[in-house]
Amino acid sequence: MTRQRRLILDLMRQSPRHMTADEIFAKAREEMPSIARGTVYRNLKLMEQAKEIARLEMPGGPDRFDKTSNPHGHLYCDGCGELQDIPVVGLVREIEDAIGTEVRSYQLTIHYLCPECRRKQAQ
Amino acid sequence: MTRQRRLILDLMRQSPRHMTADEIFAKAREEMPSIARGTVYRNLKLMEQAKEIARLEMPGGPDRFDKTSNPHGHLYCDGCGELQDIPVVGLVREIEDAIGTEVRSYQLTIHYLCPECRRKQAQ
DNA sequence: CTAAATGCAAACTATTTGCAACGAT
């Protein structure tokens, strides 16, 4: 556990958002100007492999990282790009029944318009 | 509808697989050696925007393209990388009930081991 | 002390784009 890795983890924990690697890098630079972009990417990959964090692949944009490790879906607002977690209770069980074997992992992203963006669009 | 676009569409229809842009490009070159990679990417993007085909973003690999336009989920085998369609009946309705608003689109990929890969791994 | 992690820069993969030439209507 190096200073760099600790910093990356702390920044992720402090942010309520799902940050991109470059957002984490930028914030990290503020506190540790010598940190390299490669170090951030390397640590994110290592922590992903250790299942300490999860990588979210975003259509048409950089990956984002999620500090929670318990599996869940994501709710993506097509208006403002904000991303929220959603519990997907029952879904996995249902699918396991349907395919007759274990689900190893899954990725679910629901695109919608959040209340605020819906309001703006209505005007 | 140019010769190039028609060729790209035909190749997608002929293949039972979900091809990557480069796989399509390679196949297209066999029949039309002058076709450019950029043309394939451009046409795939145009057809995606026209909702004639769908783009599937694959974790850690190039996007794949799906000739069917009706929404459905995907079943990805972590062993051999093969990809199948799965109907996801009811899921969207359930989620709309939960979030109280319309789902504009979604992306669901289930990772599992197909029967063949499961057998190989058991040995 | 030594194995692992870092900083840096260059490499890489997938994709997009500017532009002059081409082709369909």
Add this chain to the structure above:
DNA sequence: ATCGTTGCAAATAGTTTGCATTTAG
């Protein structure tokens, strides 16, 4: 003739990697 489309090559975005140096245990 005109306007969209192509082929080409260069550019871009995001990420990874090789290597000499530094650091944690």
